Amino acid sequence: MKIITKAIILFLFLISSAYSACDFNANFGDNKSAFEEKIGGRSFPSEYPGLEIFPMLANDICPNESLDDIGIEFKFLNDQLIAINLVALNDEKNHVSEKLTLMNYTKKVYGKFDTSQNPKSYSGFEIFEKPNQFVVYKRFPSQDGMDEQLYISTPTFDKKLMQFYAKMEMGMEENNNEN
Numbered sequence: 001m002k003i004i005t006k007a008i009i010l011f012l013f014l015i016s017s018a019y020s021a022c023d024f025n026a027n028f029g030d031n032k033s034a035f036e037e038k039i040g041g042r043s044f045p046s047e048y049p050g051l052e053i054f055p056m057l058a059n060d061i062c063p064n065e066s067l068d069d070i071g072i073e074f075k076f077l078n079d080q081l082i083a084i085n086l087v088a089l090n091d092e093k094n095h096v097s098e099k100l101t102l103m104n105y106t107k108k109v110y111g112k113f114d115t116s117q118n119p120k121s122y123s124g125f126e127i128f129e130k131p132n133q134f135v136v137y138k139r140f141p142s143q144d145g146m147d148e149q150l151y152i153s154t155p156t157f158d159k160k161l162m163q164f165y166a167k168m169e170m171g172m173e174e175n176n177n178e179n
Contacts, residue, residue: 082157085151
């Protein structure tokens, strides 16, 4: 009987830890003013009117996830939460990405993916389509070091955000062509 009880407890522990994810204390579609009351913070200036980004440290929002040196960007389009972006806050030697913190969190929460035998050398992106979630993990070298991010949205809000960016880019091109 003790073996069965231990097996059940172990099974329940494994299930709960396999699906544990950060509770961002915000839901897609939330109004910016409600977010500010609940979480606080100040928006970061955006180059696009209508888009506001609230940067936070992941450990402040998700203290139980050990997301050291990971930032969270809450993106609001026209005062509505439309996306959440986790970003590795790398230094010139990419210490954060070298620890595989964001990659391991992504694998734990959204699913495993092939990173070869040396995950530190992984470069690419993975798309996870879950019910009412659209998630993209990316890790690419850039001029400023490793660019590692986890983008979380819904299919509907992701489409709105991409349409917004396309509209802004087209407007910038038109302004440049007029000059």
